[in-house]
Amino acid sequence: MSSTLCFVLGTRPEIIKLSPVIRACQRRNVSFSIIHTGQHYSDELDSVFFDQLELPIPEYNLAVGSGDHGEQTGKMIVEIESVLEEERPEVVLVQGDTNSVLAGTIAATKMDGIDVGHVEAGLRSFDRDMPEEVNRRLADHAADYLFPPTETSQDQLLEEGLPEEWITVTGNTIVDAVMQNVEIAHERSDVRSRLGVEDRFALLTAHRAENVDDRERFVSLLDGVATAAEEYDLPVVYPIHPRAKKQIEEFEIDVPESIQLVEPQEFLDFLVLEDDATIVFTDSGGVQEESCILQTPCVTLRDNTERPETVEVGANKIVGVEAAGIADGTREMLSMESDWENPFGDGTAGERILDTLGYE
Missing domain, CATH: 3.40.50.2000 (Glycogen Phosphorylase B;)
Structure with a gap:
């Protein structure tokens, strides 16, 4: 052995x-x-x-x-x-x-x-x-x-x-990982200055097949996020997954100007973005957890979640990909205090x- x-x-x-x-x-x-x-x-x-x-x-x-x-x-x-x-x-x-x-x-x-x-x-x-x-x-x-x-x-x-x-x-175990690394991340990372994100901003991640492999759904997601973020004058940083990038090119999607596409980020850099974002838009289960731990409001671009604890404590809102739902979820999350208890x-x-x- x-x-x-x-x-x-x-x-x-x-x-x-x-x-x-x-x-x-x-x-x-x-x-x-x-x-x-x-x-x-x-x-x-x-x-x-x-x-x-x-x-x-x-x-x-x-x-x-x-x-x-x-x-x-x-x-x-x-x-x-x-x-x-x-x-x-x-x-x-x-x-x-x-x-x-x-x-x-x-x-x-x-x-x-x-x-x-x-x-x-x-x-x-x-x-x-x-x-x-x-x-x-x-x-x-x-x-x-x-x-x-x-x-x-x-x-x-x-x-x-x-x-x-x-x-x-x-x-x-994500709590262990976040707690072990968030301070180190802020000490070492220059991601915000490197990306030109100095003030308030929104963070977007979207990669799931049900979202990015369907052109109509992907366009609705991008337009809905852009519109909701613009209401609060928030530029959107989108570290784009290779799968999503490929689909944008194949579908010939015009990404809204307020959404800044950037390369996938290393863990410590991404942790800083999650921690400092005004709000997170995501279809990732892990990002739902991480934003909850970091006390960053989250809007989930799916019709369901396997992380219901994030919703129950008030850290997350499930909205789908329609513009009206994304806008309503954004308003609700930004009107709340980020003082929920970490359930993980x-x-x-x-x-x-x-x-x-x-x-x-």
Whole structure:
């Protein structure tokens, strides 16, 4: 056996959210290996984060890249299984709801003597048209250890008949990551001066297939955000995902002048933008969490969310992509005090996960 734990990850959010668990392993001298599936094949979106977060470079990079869901997931399963045959870890840890999560879970559960821990278990959007919803449900029902971030997500697992003894509420590891890095980010980052954003501004992220692969929906989203932000004289900074950039070009979309397209940002730079923004517009689950932790009002450009806690505490409004809804949600969020309670824990989720696995 080469390592006790094996982390399977493949996207920016997974790298960030598993970083506190990796650091906890380093502090406790728990041996581990990292399999990077290469699901995000843009250097700006993933590999730079290992350096910036001072994490060890993955021992394995599968470089799977893009492809249809079945093709991509199938390639990952084959490659991950090969690595696990060599490593033979006690536990494989996956995080979230990506194809990397599904592939890592399937590969590990098909092998004798390897348990699976699902970090951020129990989240549900109840929209089975979203591939992420299918991935997270399958991972939860196959895993041996379930680490929901909140009581709400724990209740969902119990409602689906999963045994209570499999479940440990840990808080969300993103709280650990934000708390560990936000001060460092403000000390090191010059992102605002570099982008020419000196005063109040809005931050936009939009990358989900249901938004950017539909021209009419994508245009409505962009126009609605621009109109809502202009009402408050807010320029909009949009670090654009490669998928969204490609669709803007293919659809020949005229992006409103008030929206500034910029390259994807490194984690510390993006953290500064989230922290300093007057308001955040997003279709990302992770950004909903991060803005909630940072006390930045959020408007979610989707018809549902698997992070209902952000809505319940008053940090987030779900509005869809129609202009009227975006405008109403923006007015509501900017009229409120940003004094909600963080529902995602106290920043010790990484330590709790290792405690549960018995690695003290």
